Amino acid sequence: MNGETVVDLRSVTKTYTMGDVEVHALRGVDLRVDRGDRLAIMGPSGSGKTTLLNLIGALDRPTSGKVIIGGTDITTLDERALTQIRREKISFIFQFFNLIPVLTAYENIEVPLIIANVEEDRRREIVNDLLLLLGLEDRADHLPDELSGGEQQRVAIARALAKARWSQHPVIILADEPTGDLDTTTGEEVVRALLDAVEHEHSTLILVTHDPEVAAKMDHTLEIRDGRVTT
């Protein structure tokens, strides 16, 4: 890995308590990701992939260790500061239930720009560009339940990239099995669109996948098993 480090995990552990049982989701993970990297995280179910993604995305806090995002140790930050980190530096793409159901495709893409108080004209420009980039220009006014799975994921990618378009900071796109709910052809289209867009926007991509073909398209692949990074 090279260049500016945008993600730095040091001896990170995460333990969940389920009743009387302690589940060790992560056991001392160290990880560095540089700006512009495209990293695939692979591993069997329950290995800790999603937990790792949640910690990087400031959605959760580690039990021990440090999570440093863009040079800021987020482990000790309060909720307000975490919100700020998510707002400026992180974008998510989930497997499904990715979009806000009452908003159209256009409006879903616009959300991060609204949160960032981007002016309306600029918002329109960015959103229209992204719709064009992802081939969604004729689906702009459709609600999520009027879109196919692939279209929904492309809208989610556009939304993730919208932040990258505007943000002064390097944006980390976290994608949790974005093709997991799609057929092979659509999945390939989505991954292609995602990679093209990430490259276009010079964003960092951390992608969780079970699919070796998807992983093969990334710069790096990280194997995780029983909460430990194996490769």
Add this chain to the structure above:
Amino acid sequence: MSIVTGEYEAFHNLRRKGITLLCLALAASLTTGIAVFVDSAGYYRWSEFIDSRPVAIHLYGIGLAEHVTDIRQVDHVERVAVAYYGWVTTYVNSSTLHPVEPSSVRLQRTWLARPGHKAQQINFTEWHGVDLDAMSVGPDFYQAFPQLFKRITGRLPANETEVAVSEDVSSWLNVSIGERVGIAPFGTAYSSQSSGASASSVANDSAGGLQADGEDIALATIVGIYTPVSADNFLFAPLTTQMIIGLPALANHGDEMLYIEIDRRPLTPANVPASLEYLTSVETDILRTIDPYYVPGSSYEPCSVDNLLADGVIEYKHWLDSTRLTQVFNSGGELLMVILVVVMAVRYNINDRRPEIEVLRARGASQRTINLRIFKEFVALSVLATVLGLIGGIGASRISMASRGYLVVDPSRLLTEPLIVSIDSLLFSIVMSSLMLFASGIVYQRAFARPRRQTRKGLVVRIGKLLTMIRWEFVTIILSVLLLWSLYSSGGTVMASSVVGVFARMALTFAPLAIFLAVGSLFSKWLRRGAMTFSRRGTRVFGPLPARVGIRRPGRRTSSAALVTIVIVFAIGLTWTNLTVAASLPATKEAQARYTFCSDILFHLEYGQSEFWPRLMENLSAIDSVRAWSLSSHLYLELSNYEIYRFVGLNASEMMQIGYDYLGRPIRESPVAQALQQLQARQAGAIITKSIAETYGLSEGDAIRAFIRRGGDNATIVTFVVVGIMEALSPIGMVDTGTTGMGYYYWLGEVGYDVVWVNEAYLDLFFAPEERSWSLTVGLAPRTNSTQVGESILEQGGGAALSDPPYSDVTSEVAGFLHQEAYEITQSVDTLLTVMSILTVPVVFVLYASENIGHRRREIALLRAAGVTRGEVLKIEATEMAFLTLMATLLLLVIGPIIVSNALLTVHTTSYSYHFVVIPVFPVVLLAAVYLLFLVAAFFFAFLVACFSTRIRLAEALNASWTESGPFGRGEE
């Protein structure tokens, strides 16, 4: 093998089950609350129906006396006594009459006179026979039933030479203790039935005895005067007896009767059927003592039986059933509201269980298995909810029992007032709850369930499809409005009909509800389609995210927002209705009374006692609160052949200070004042009512000729000039306002529609004072208790100048109206309904929040993951609530006036016909408070959701979303 484990079934999704339980329990609580309250309120009526009957069973027949000893041995029989009953011709001599004192004029009226009519005193000039119903009893009877004779002056007779007479007879015949009367029982010589004596042939003999045609008539001495118990209790007819004679006076000439008292402890209002069964079984045992072969229920009875207590229990049961049904019927709006809440619960359950159903289906469960599982759970919840509802309803009934008027709850009465929970009530509540659940199922099926795919073809199907193009909402609204319009414009004709009237009243109750449902349905469709437009327009006000997310949420197909809004609007509308009606009824009654009496208190003067009038006025002037008074009179004159109208003579200037117009307003503040000024200026002037003007085509300035026939071709003819035409004029002189159960007269006419006001001085020129009825209208200072003034005048001896009733006043009319039993019960039930309606608001908010909690939590998590702050989440939630509030307010503005005005137009305050149905009074502060309460609840809900949103664990919320069904928004109804 079971698809899911029992443990899963019992404890899965406690939140959903808990909320469903709450909604179902609300339905059961409402009906139980009303039913148990009626039971508990019935405690006092039970006393009236049961305790006031001094004798349990009354037997009538031949040879009963010989069974007395045996009957005493029957289980539960406590006391038995024999009496002989019959008519007795009683001879009274005019020499025994007391001198008549003018001041005791009121006492000279006898019970024979119809109330409100002057009685004729009987003055005997010689021995005269009067038939009295009498009973002959001995000392054992007095000991067994001492409570049958009250207020005894002297004593009861000990033998056949002694009698006691009732107070009424004493007054009527002017006889008193120590005097002697002749006694001739029916069937003996010289009774009025026999041919022996006539009044003229009866005379004193030389020894002081009484003879007719030389034969002695038995003489008895009056030893006591009593009040028969039935004088206060018309239920117990045998004891209206007018005279008691000592035994054995009627033993051979009267009918035998047995009075039986039993152990009353098993009687309880909590179990009316068991009480009735007990009374019937005791009656059977008694009758079998007389005839061992007696078969209960057969047409044969060994003697005539009055099971007075059983009659009382049956009457009580009729009262209870009708009151219970009436109150439930009156609560139709609230019942519908609760049905809508249950519909929400059903919908919530079905949507919430959809993922689970899909899982079960995926594991191979058949539709029948799934349906059975859902049905079993719903039945289990319904049973549990019914039990909880019964407990809740019993608790809720305490609110009604503790209320002393609408929303006037005395906490000290919560535990002290009687609590009666009858089996009938419980069964009634269970049946009503089941019906409500059934109705909810139908409503859900009609409104939300997916239509089955139509596979059949044919004409009927095509017609069906055509009909679906007609919006049922518009049809319902049009038909309901037409129905209401026709009922309102029928002028009470339809309502007066005994058969059609029932349906008309039902229509008046349910037509507004139908309008409400139809408008609500249109509203929900409009809300769904309009949310997008509103969100665009609301961007500037609320900001882009709150406007888009907050406003569009309620418009989603899966959202219950429209239903929530409808229920809330209904709750507010019904509460507003109760508040407005509760405020308007006393005001209406007050206006009726002021208008009817044309004053605060109206004294009905007795012209025969006019010499006492100055004293009365003198006493009035000594009362500080008396502002002014005015003497008026009325008589009936014909305007055309046998078309009789009421002419009221008055002093115009005085009446301007005292009187009230046809809307209950002071005359000085109404258009009547101007007409009175005209009347004052013209001695022969007349103010007529609009109906007279229309009948005769009269207008101001026209002359009218009124006349009274004087026998033969003679008549007194008076000419008046019309100086004013009014909608209605007080008839001045009526004694009441026709409150149900209060009126002395069977007056069903229109009050003040055919009245002419003229100058009193002008009437004096043509008619003698004794030809007219006289009244004294009195104006009092504001907030004066007019009844106290009236009583004060009576205490000072004013009764001598007055007729019967001596006065009519506004305070007692209003108080009499407010203290009617039915009114008090309705007010108490309305208090309960208002509390329940207000409680419904948070319940539906909780349901709304719970129904969408998965979606809401996920949406918030998505927004928070994108960097939205807690404050912005709060703003989104607040916007949603603001939008709902706005929509509810709009709907309220449409529907509220319809519900409230319909309720006002259907109130019943009088059996008379007034120019107005109701004087609407809007308690603005309370109405605003109810609306404010709704606003507070809505924003508290938004705040609560926002607070919870900060506690959402984002990773958990986002990762748990796989458990939800299908892509968002799909697969739900």
